[in-house]
Amino acid sequence: MGGRVTDAVFRPGSVAVVGASSNVDSPGHDYVRSLVDFGFRGPLYPINPRAAEIAGLRAYPSLSAVPGEVEYVISCIPADGVLALIDESRAKGVRTLHLFTGRFGETGKAEAAALERAVKERAAAAGIRIIGPNCMGVYDASHGMAFRPDLPREPGDVAFISQSGNNSVELMLHGAARGLRFSKVVSYGNALDLSEADFLDYLADDAATRVVGAYIEGTADGRRLFDALRRCARAKPVVVLKGGRTGAGSRTAASHTAALAGRRQVWSAVLRQAGAVEVDTFDELIDMLVAFAFLRDAQQTADNGQQTTDKRPTGDGRASVGVVGGGGGRAVQSADVCEEAGLRVPKLPEAIRATLREKAPDLADWVDNPVDQSILAGSGVSGARVLELMLANPEFDALIANVGEDWVLGRPDAAERMAHLVDRFAAIGRQAGKPLAFVLGPADSPDETKWRAVEGGRQRLTDARLAVYPSVDRAAVAVARFVAHGTSTIG
Amino acid sequence: MGGRVTDAVFRPGSVAVVGASSNVDSPGHDYVRSLVDFGFRGPLYPINPRAAEIAGLRAYPSLSAVPGEVEYVISCIPADGVLALIDESRAKGVRTLHLFTGRFGETGKAEAAALERAVKERAAAAGIRIIGPNCMGVYDASHGMAFRPDLPREPGDVAFISQSGNNSVELMLHGAARGLRFSKVVSYGNALDLSEADFLDYLADDAATRVVGAYIEGTADGRRLFDALRRCARAKPVVVLKGGRTGAGSRTAASHTAALAGRRQVWSAVLRQAGAVEVDTFDELIDMLVAFAFLRDAQQTADNGQQTTDKRPTGDGRASVGVVGGGGGRAVQSADVCEEAGLRVPKLPEAIRATLREKAPDLADWVDNPVDQSILAGSGVSGARVLELMLANPEFDALIANVGEDWVLGRPDAAERMAHLVDRFAAIGRQAGKPLAFVLGPADSPDETKWRAVEGGRQRLTDARLAVYPSVDRAAVAVARFVAHGTSTIG
Structure with a gap:
């Protein structure tokens, strides 16, 4: 129980961005730019077979071509390249693979779901932890980790875990306008490997985190989530916005992150018994994080x-x-x-x-x-x-x-x-x-x-x-x- | 029934501001400035015994000293001067007296309440309609009537009546940010003479008004208000924010506008039966006016x-x-x-x-x-x-x-x-x-x-x-x- 998320997930020693791009309007550029702008200290390797330099950094044609160690990979390549990327990552000794890459189980297509299962098995066999797929990944400003250049530069003591990438960005930007600053944020998408429960377990013990917010659409293991929520809520306030509370919302969550959303009443009972604070809207989520951070x-x-x-x-x-x-x-x-x-x-x-x-x-x-x-x-x-x-x-x-x-x-x-x-x-x-x-x-x-x-x-x-x-x-x-x-x- | 508010209340031919001031930080200046800035077309007379000119207009020492006719008076003088002002107004043939002047019944003091009753009787005997006391008064941009220089200059088709002056200003400014523009707005305070029912009766028939909003703290005549609400709501959408729904709110309303606030359940039933839309917060009030104005x-x-x-x-x-x-x-x-x-x-x-x-x-x-x-x-x-x-x-x-x-x-x-x-x-x-x-x-x-x-x-x-x-x-x-x-x- 616990321990699946380690500091290596939020604070890796070296990062490669596979699918890095010179196009300033692409995620493959944003990741490199964000890490540079936030002052990520370890080695940072843009990977692109057709570019010599990206965002002022030397680019490499493949992960294998990188001279040094690579601990953490951010993948912006299409889904059909991910299995090969895992093989390459294994050879390189990568510990964590963040898949910004999407179009897996959430598409509702049998072959995409099968590919997702294959990714899970191949990564597990390689001993590589997966964040995602279909997500923005990790923010820890104190370590120079960020997924967008316009996120707050100075770290704080509020953590946020989000099954939606856009929600993670909006929570940080609108929260920042209200004075919130963040210790750790993770957008974890389809939660193929590391899940909401894993992150809650980690945050329960994280000394840098005083308040925890969460946007959760569903879970594969209700019992584990309950235990993690309760453990975390005993240590610090936990505020949860549950996405997919209604029939239509649940159907939409399935096509968003392939989540099994579950019934509202069950969730409300679980959250209450775990000692978490349940909110219904994004405004309420920010309002309660502000309350616990500043009152x-x-x-x-x-x-x-x-x-x-x-x-x-x-x-x-x-x-x-x-x-x-x-x-x-x-x-x-x-x-x-x-x-x-x-x-x-x-x-x-x-x-x-x-x-x-x-x-x-x-x-x-x-x-x-x-x-x-x-x-x-x-x-x-x-x-x-x-x-x-x-x-x-x-x-x-x-x-x-x-x-x-x-x-x-x-x-x-x-x-x-x-x-x-x-x-x-x-x-x-x-x-x-x-x-x-x-x-x-x-x-x-x-x-x-x-x-x-x-x-x-x-x-x-x-x-x-x-x-x-x-x-x-x-x-x-x-x-x-x-x-x-x-x-x-x-x- | 009806007819107590006429066009003369919103669109007077001439206005005097008694208690006009050269101090740009005073209401006595704001009223003159607003009328000038909004291009009020009729004669406009600042009244101040110690100033020759206010906001670029010639000032007069008293209402009696004004050479021409005065149809409408805005009073910014202290409460103890109001009875004499009514006498002067009667002599001058004034039809409407707006009392920005407050500190009457709302203070909870017996002598202030007695003065308020005397004002009511004296004005009634003089055939002068009273707006207020303790209020911002009238806005009709198409006629150059306004109570603050920063209100929207262009007229629109939403009317708003408000027992609170500040609410009238906030509704207009935050509503304007959402695209609302206004036909007529009145902040009517203690409703000593012209009441919410009178204004609703008028707005029911006002061709310039397509949607009506109201902030009401209480009423002296529930039956009349119900009739006016129903008549107005049959003609156009009416959205009502009731102030003083709770015990504490009702107590506060008494010290604000001396209103008898009444029970929430009674009000909700009245509003529903009258066909009005009840809202609970200021944000909801603006949201529903936006809905009726633009959807x-x-x-x-x-x-x-x-x-x-x-x-x-x-x-x-x-x-x-x-x-x-x-x-x-x-x-x-x-x-x-x-x-x-x-x-x-x-x-x-x-x-x-x-x-x-x-x-x-x-x-x-x-x-x-x-x-x-x-x-x-x-x-x-x-x-x-x-x-x-x-x-x-x-x-x-x-x-x-x-x-x-x-x-x-x-x-x-x-x-x-x-x-x-x-x-x-x-x-x-x-x-x-x-x-x-x-x-x-x-x-x-x-x-x-x-x-x-x-x-x-x-x-x-x-x-x-x-x-x-x-x-x-x-x-x-x-x-x-x-x-x-x-x-x-x-x-």
């Missing part, structure tokens, strides 16, 4: 020595949330979506009102939780100040701060105002001993100045490793699930 | 003479959807979210396979619905071509096209590729006789080049008046609700 959890809070004695009145068992920022409409919406997400939205505690009364006696009995920013306007009390009071008050288990409504963006000095506001919030966020989510955006303005103001503000928050959501409803759901997860696993 | 409906299709005889096999009564574009992971997700949204995702019909077989015999039995773009790669058959075949096939009631996955955005010539791809899809969209939704984005890349590529693509689609969604799950829900609404109202 402080109750354990940390306890470790910080805060609130261990002064425990809030638990009431009905729901976690209670405080919300600041935004005008009256946003305050009402915030209250609705938080309560609908399962959070309690208590009234502003008297202790906080008493503090507010000193500076703003007229407003102290009017302003409430969620805090309507427009009530505070001109009072000398800022939303950020109320947020600080809420963070210090035991009534609140978690906080949400709406930042930079469109009103700010309409001001002539929007970018500076936004930066000033965000910096104040970011300073509070860095100190927060409770889960604190920020709402900013979406950065969807066709107006470049506004886009820059929102995007710049978001980057200031994510640079401070804070959780940012594009809407208060998405923040509310993420905070509620984050808090519930902490309770169920720690409590 | 073709079944009635139009019938009018175009298509599909009236060749009716699809109805099966279980669910509408069936065809999906193209995106790689395998996106195809699986698309299938899942469509089926979960209540749509049927049928297999690709044999007639379409037969057509595909001519050009791509190897793929014709493999590719399915949703169409996995990566299967088509290099085959000479484009996703756009399959979309055309699906549009022409009676099996499909609605279509979703995933445009420009992140793979495209990683290419060196991303912007041109995106433009080319989008133009091809837009040409198909313009001809479509069925609901056809596009998925593009979100435009959340911190990389400016990528942002421009996505944003530029989105603008090309919205310029063609096509419905664009930032994720396939949001598109699926919107299409499903759109189709269901058409069935329930037309069928």
Whole structure:
């Protein structure tokens, strides 16, 4: 059990790209370019029978022609050349073969499925591990491994395993925009040899990985997957988007990665029992990875020595949330979506009102939780100040701060105002001993100045490793699930 | 019943801004600036006792000092000056008074509530209609009426009424990014005189308005609101976001606009019976306005003479959807979210396979619905071509096209590729006789080049008046609700 994925899979000493190409618009070019750009340190060999040089590197006509050792091969050649490539790889002492090459079992054709089985047997006989086929392969920026030049250069602590190549790219790019950075990512396609269970086993023990996300379409061994999920989820949060939950989705998964998708209810039960967090959409997947990467959890809070004695009145068992920022409409919406997400939205505690009364006696009995920013306007009390009071008050288990409504963006000095506001919030966020989510955006303005103001503000928050959501409803759901997860696993 | 809102409310002949200001960072400046920038044609009078000129216009010390007639007054003065302003307005023959001025009933203070009642009585005695208090007021770009300089300049056919000022601004700005343009918008705050029911009555008959959105926190007259909603919903689609659905939300609504929010179940039943579409979040509100503004409906299709005889096999009564574009992971997700949204995702019909077989015999039995773009790669058959075949096939009631996955955005010539791809899809969209939704984005890349590529693509689609969604799950829900609404109202 376990041990089938080793560091050699993510951090090989040498790499050859078979089917490397000078065509900048081809995968055979992308792989070479990515490894060069990410600074892969070991020897890197483009293999192409008709090119002398690719991406500035000397190219070789065949794997056998490479002078040195080759530990890891990336294959971009057509499927019918793969058996011969395995023979050549065996002769060369290759340990891992990543097959970007597709058109195997997923085509639904008997001869392609037979070829896939032959590939599996031949590789097993040669002692070569297979990643794929039909996938993007491996990313580990700390080792210079990447499958696209535009992926984040700096490594992080979130891992992602994906049966879909495109999903792996989209998760990394849209996740990066939310501040996520990655320890290891693998797009593993048809999972002919190394499977989701193998990667989960590896990530459970990977010291560089603190949070794990997964896009899984199906499995060949439900029991092994359950065990690997449970082991991994005991070590760190695991968020799973299951593709092929429905009849149509399952049929589509079969033609995508030849996966046996299985029933939704079975999967949901398996994920729940394994302690993983199940999500239904790509947005939710990113939202929960952001939550686990950036929200402080109750354990940390306890470790910080805060609130261990002064425990809030638990009431009905729901976690209670405080919300600041935004005008009256946003305050009402915030209250609705938080309560609908399962959070309690208590009234502003008297202790906080008493503090507010000193500076703003007229407003102290009017302003409430969620805090309507427009009530505070001109009072000398800022939303950020109320947020600080809420963070210090035991009534609140978690906080949400709406930042930079469109009103700010309409001001002539929007970018500076936004930066000033965000910096104040970011300073509070860095100190927060409770889960604190920020709402900013979406950065969807066709107006470049506004886009820059929102995007710049978001980057200031994510640079401070804070959780940012594009809407208060998405923040509310993420905070509620984050808090519930902490309770169920720690409590 | 009806008639309380007239054209004079949205299209006054002359306007005075009382409390106009030279401080560019104040509402008293924004109103004058907005009217000037939007080209309000009638006389426009800034009123300020200490300024000779505001925003390039001659200012007057008081309403009484204005030489000409004043039909409409925007008040930015403090609440304690409003009774005197009503007296002055009466003397001047003012017909409509918009009170941006707040701090009335919403403060929860008895004296402020008493002042609000006095304002209501004094205005009624003077025959002056009140918009507000505590609101942004009126937008009608075709008449040069606007409450912020950065709202869309060109008019459109979507109306929006909002109890929250900030929501009205955010709806317009984020809606504009999705291509929405507006006929009339009103932020009506505490609804002291003119209420949501009055505005809905007016919009039911407004020839410039084809779709109506509403953000409502509460009502003083449930029966009247129901009647107005029903009358309006019979004339055109009405989408309602109810603020204050929960206990906490209702409490917050009281401190925002002094609204009596009422129970969620009651509101949902009222909205359903009135034929309105209820949404729970701001994103859903925009998504459904985009659907009603830009998706073709079944009635139009019938009018175009298509599909009236060749009716699809109805099966279980669910509408069936065809999906193209995106790689395998996106195809699986698309299938899942469509089926979960209540749509049927049928297999690709044999007639379409037969057509595909001519050009791509190897793929014709493999590719399915949703169409996995990566299967088509290099085959000479484009996703756009399959979309055309699906549009022409009676099996499909609605279509979703995933445009420009992140793979495209990683290419060196991303912007041109995106433009080319989008133009091809837009040409198909313009001809479509069925609901056809596009998925593009979100435009959340911190990389400016990528942002421009996505944003530029989105603008090309919205310029063609096509419905664009930032994720396939949001598109699926919107299409499903759109189709269901058409069935329930037309069928």
